[in-house]
Amino acid sequence: MAEERVTGEGSAVPAARAAPAAQDEMLFTFAQYDEQAAERTGYSDYSYWGSTLRVFLKNKVAVALLVIIVTLLAFTVIQPILPGQKSPTRIYTDPGTGIQLRNQTPNREYWFGTNSIGQDLWSRIWSGTRTSLLIGIFVGIWEVFFGIAVGALWGYVRQLDLAITEIYNIINNIPTTILLMLLTYIMRPSFQTMVIAMCATGWLGMARFVRNQIIIIRDREYNLASRCLGTPTARIIMKNLLPYLVSVIVLRMALAIPGTIGWEVFLTYIGLGLPLHIPSLGNLVNEGRQAMMSPSLRYQLIFPAAVLSVITISFYVMGNAFSDAADPRNHF
Amino acid sequence: MTVFIVITVVFLLMRLLPFEGYFAESYDKLTPEQREAILRSIGVLDPWHVQLMRFYKDLLRGDLGTSIVYRPKVPIRDIIAVKIPYSLAFGLAAIVISLATGLVMGVWQARDKGRFWDKTWTGYIVFINAVPAAVYLLFIQIYVTQIARLPMLFDRDKPISWILPAISMSLGGIAGYAMWMRRYMVDELNKDYIRLARAKGMSSTAIMVKHVMRNAFVPMAQYLPTSVLLTISGSIYIESLYSIPGMGGLLVDAIQRQDNPLVQALVLIFSTLGIFGLFLGDVLMAIFDPRIKLEKQGGSR
Numbered sequence: 001m002a003e004e005r006v007t008g009e010g011s012a013v014p015a016a017r018a019a020p021a022a023q024d025e026m027l028f029t030f031a032q033y034d035e036q037a038a039e040r041t042g043y044s045d046y047s048y049w050g051s052t053l054r055v056f057l058k059n060k061v062a063v064a065l066l067v068i069i070v071t072l073l074a075f076t077v078i079q080p081i082l083p084g085q086k087s088p089t090r091i092y093t094d095p096g097t098g099i100q101l102r103n104q105t106p107n108r109e110y111w112f113g114t115n116s117i118g119q120d121l122w123s124r125i126w127s128g129t130r131t132s133l134l135i136g137i138f139v140g141i142w143e144v145f146f147g148i149a150v151g152a153l154w155g156y157v158r159q160l161d162l163a164i165t166e167i168y169n170i171i172n173n174i175p176t177t178i179l180l181m182l183l184t185y186i187m188r189p190s191f192q193t194m195v196i197a198m199c200a201t202g203w204l205g206m207a208r209f210v211r212n213q214i215i216i217i218r219d220r221e222y223n224l225a226s227r228c229l230g231t232p233t234a235r236i237i238m239k240n241l242l243p244y245l246v247s248v249i250v251l252r253m254a255l256a257i258p259g260t261i262g263w264e265v266f267l268t269y270i271g272l273g274l275p276l277h278i279p280s281l282g283n284l285v286n287e288g289r290q291a292m293m294s295p296s297l298r299y300q301l302i303f304p305a306a307v308l309s310v311i312t313i314s315f316y317v318m319g320n321a322f323s324d325a326a327d328p329r330n331h332f
Numbered sequence: 333m334t335v336f337i338v339i340t341v342v343f344l345l346m347r348l349l350p351f352e353g354y355f356a357e358s359y360d361k362l363t364p365e366q367r368e369a370i371l372r373s374i375g376v377l378d379p380w381h382v383q384l385m386r387f388y389k390d391l392l393r394g395d396l397g398t399s400i401v402y403r404p405k406v407p408i409r410d411i412i413a414v415k416i417p418y419s420l421a422f423g424l425a426a427i428v429i430s431l432a433t434g435l436v437m438g439v440w441q442a443r444d445k446g447r448f449w450d451k452t453w454t455g456y457i458v459f460i461n462a463v464p465a466a467v468y469l470l471f472i473q474i475y476v477t478q479i480a481r482l483p484m485l486f487d488r489d490k491p492i493s494w495i496l497p498a499i500s501m502s503l504g505g506i507a508g509y510a511m512w513m514r515r516y517m518v519d520e521l522n523k524d525y526i527r528l529a530r531a532k533g534m535s536s537t538a539i540m541v542k543h544v545m546r547n548a549f550v551p552m553a554q555y556l557p558t559s560v561l562l563t564i565s566g567s568i569y570i571e572s573l574y575s576i577p578g579m580g581g582l583l584v585d586a587i588q589r590q591d592n593p594l595v596q597a598l599v600l601i602f603s604t605l606g607i608f609g610l611f612l613g614d615v616l617m618a619i620f621d622p623r624i625k626l627e628k629q630g631g632s633r
Contacts, residue, residue, distance in 0.1 A: 173338050173610065174603045175562070178583075182345055182599060185587055262464035269466050270568065270584045285467060292474055301470065309463045316462035 048328070055325035062321030065314040072311065076133065079126040086120040088127035088279050112303045115287055121300065125307055128279040132261050133311075135191070135280075139198045140256030144249055147203040151210025152237045156218055168204065176201050180263060184272040194267070194274060198260055206252050213248075214241050247326035254319025258312035265308075281308045335607050339600055343387060346596045398593065408597045412579065416564055419571070419578035423563020425498040430505025437506065438513025439540070445518060453510060460507035469569050472500050486574040497574045501567050505559075516548050553616040558609030565602045 057063060079085060086092070092114060106113040112121035154164040171179070183197035217223065218241065226236050261281055267273045268282030269289075276283060281304060288301030324330055398407050441450045460468070476496060477484045483493040520526060521544070529539050568580040575581075579598070586594040 170337050170341060173607045174342065174599075175565075175606050177568070178599050178602055181583070181587060182342070182595075185595070186345065258462045265464040265466045266568075271588045285464075285470075289466075289470055292470065298474070305467045305471070308467060309459075312462040312464070313458060317458060 046331075051328075051331040052322075052325045055330055056322055059321045059325070062318050065318050068310065069314040069318065072129075072314075073133070076126050076129045079123070086123045088119065088123040091119055106299060113299050115291075115300055121284075121303060124279045124284060125281075125304055128281045128284050128304070129307060129311065131191070131274070131278060131280040132264060132282070132308075133257065135194055135198070135264060136257035136260040138195050139202050139260045140253045142199045143202040143206050143256055144253055146199070147206025147252070148210050148242065148245075148249065150203065151207040152214060152241065154207060155211040155214030156233065156237055156241070164207075168208065171201070172204055172208075177266075180267060181270065181272060184267055189272060189275050191274060191278065194264060197267075198263055202256065202259070209248060209252075210245060213245055217241060217244060247323040250326055251319050251323035254315050254322065257315045261308060261312055281311075335604055338603050338607060340384065342599055342603060343384060343596070346592065346599070347383070408594055411594070412582070412598075412601075415577055415579050415582055418576055419564055419567075419580060422494075422498055422501055422567070422570070422576065422578065424560070425494075426501035426505060426567075427559060427563065429498065430502035430509055433502070434506040434509025435513050437510040439517060441510065441514040442517035442521070450514075457507045457511045460503055461511075465504060465569055468503075469500055469573060472496070473573050484574075486576040493574075497570050497576060501570045512552075513548065516551075517544060520544055520547065550617060550621040553620050554613040557612035557616060558606060561605045561609040561612075562602070564605060565598075 112125060115121055115124070150164065153160050154168075155161075179201055180197050183200060184193055187193040187196065214237075223236060223240050226240060264273060264280060264282040265285055266282075268280070268286045273282045273286070274280050284304035285301065285308065288298075288304055291297040291300045398405055437453055441453050444450045473484065473496070476482065480496075482496050483490060485493070486497060487493045526539060526543060529543060530536070534542075565579055565583075567578075568584055570576065571578040571580040572584060583595070583598045583602075585591075586598060
């Protein structure tokens with residue numbers, strides 16, 4: 001504020017002088033050139049990531065969820081090496097009789113109980129979380145890299161515009177549900193199939209968004225100037241255009257995880273999911289669904305569903321909060 | 333044109349399907365020679381362009397082929413004709429419910445911005461968007477049927493069993509419309525034309541109806557035809573959970589039993605509907621908003 005007044009009065013002086021003599025000269029004084037004040041306007045301690053972090057930390061819910069999710073993630077990673085953990089795929093039998101320990105309700109030995117063939121639900125849930133998160137991470141990374149690459153080329157290189165638009169229209173016009181079903185139906189169920197099928201559909205939204213943004217900012221003056229100076233296209237895209245999109249990129253990365261978990265549950269539900277011997281959240285929910293008709297066995301559905309909901313909700317809220325925070329318009 | 337390409341692409345993708353899908357239960361019993369004879373007789377071993385031509389000829393006559401496993405030797409047209417009414421009824425009911433509830437909820441949220449109800453409904457929206465539909469639908473089916481004493485499965489003759497499927501089907505839509513409406517309202521209420529209307533002394537109901545709602549309808553018009561048309565495809569979860577004999581369950585059944593011609597026909601129908609929906613949406617949008625023109629305009633971007 002102080003600096004502004006200095007310059008403001010400076011420019012007001014000639015006008016005051018030109019005014020009729022009735023003007024009270026005492027109201028106006030000449031502003032002295034103040035080097036320090038000038039310095040202050042030029043300096044800003046604004047740092048992009050610093051402000052992002054500050055805005056993010058203001059969102060209490062998001063921070064709480066961040067803590068939860070970090071704990072949960074750390075736990076899923078270290079869970080297998082903790083002492084006393086059971087194997088997620090071994091079928092446990094009663095040591096005395098040799099009968100499978102089927103449908104044991106939660107107890108001290110099996111914290112979340114056992115399923116219909118005697119596998120330990122606790123370790124299955126964490127193992128399933130690992131699988132599902134891994135799929136989510138793969139798909140998220142692919143979505144960001146491939147989506148941005150295609151989107152950037154699509155928006156920036158005019159010769160490619162028509163061709164990519166046509167390809168996009170074709171893929172986008174088939175409902176995602178059906179495309180996913182077809183792809184998993186054609187390939188045999190496996191981890192790779194899941195990842196490939198979701199990668200094949202996931203990049204579309206990203207590419208389109210990046211393209212639209214790039215078309216908007218591609219011909220702004222600073223880019224024009226860069227081009228006139230002979231900056232290579234790749235460098236313009238990397239340095240001038242993409243930094244605009246950080247908030248969206250982060251958002252899409254974070255949403256890829258609830259998204260893939262949702263699709264995985266869906267594909268498993270219709271019988272095209274991962275093979276049964278790989279525990280995943282989708283498989284667990286589906287197993288739980290088969291047991292839900294008898295009220296005493298509903299824990300088999302409730303536990304996986306609870307873990308799954310915590311994960312998806314946390315990622316969803318956090319992704320949104322972070323992308324709000326990463327948007328420079330929200331920094332002041 | 334796009335329809336044509338999509339149909340061709342889907343048809344060619346279908347050629348990659350495992351051959352087991354062309355046999356009923358008998359796959360393991362047949363010798364390789366017999367299998368080949370059967371495949372030849374349905375013509376799947378022909379070169380792909382021959383198959384494609386034949387497929388289009390059949391399609392023009394309205395013939396979608398016959399089912400192999402699901403209901404052997406029955407034309408697919410007859411199978412789906414019985415199922416479409418169910419999906420249509422539930423789908424339309426769900427759209428009506430979700431539009432009515434969702435829009436009201438969105439307006440409510442925007443008016444209550446930052447306070448209790450806004451936060452509550454935002455929580456609901458986040459929950460619906462983040463948690464996979466299968467999970468919350470399952471819990472609704474288990475617990476709501478228990479608490480409200482509603483029947484668990486769909487029964488054609490008992491109207492009371494129609495309620496829950498229709499409501500659970502509209503949950504996602506409600507969240508979508510509410511979220512969209514809220515954001516739209518919050519953005520729009522700060523615009524100059526609304527301020528002017530308010531300054532003129534227009535009542536806020538009149539502003540809502542005459543200005544905001546009318547503008548809000550334009551982007552919605554783009555998606556409405558697609559969602560109406562795609563109700564035919566039914567809801568996969570709802571229909572299989574409540575065992576409603578509709579189209580959504582049919583596709584799942586067809587896939588699980590590997591009935592290739594049926595899968596193919598359904599996929600074609602659904603994707604064609606989707607494309608027509610988008611097209612209708614564009615047209616509708618242009619009708620409602622005179623500023624939008626369908627022809628591509630020249631000039632530089």
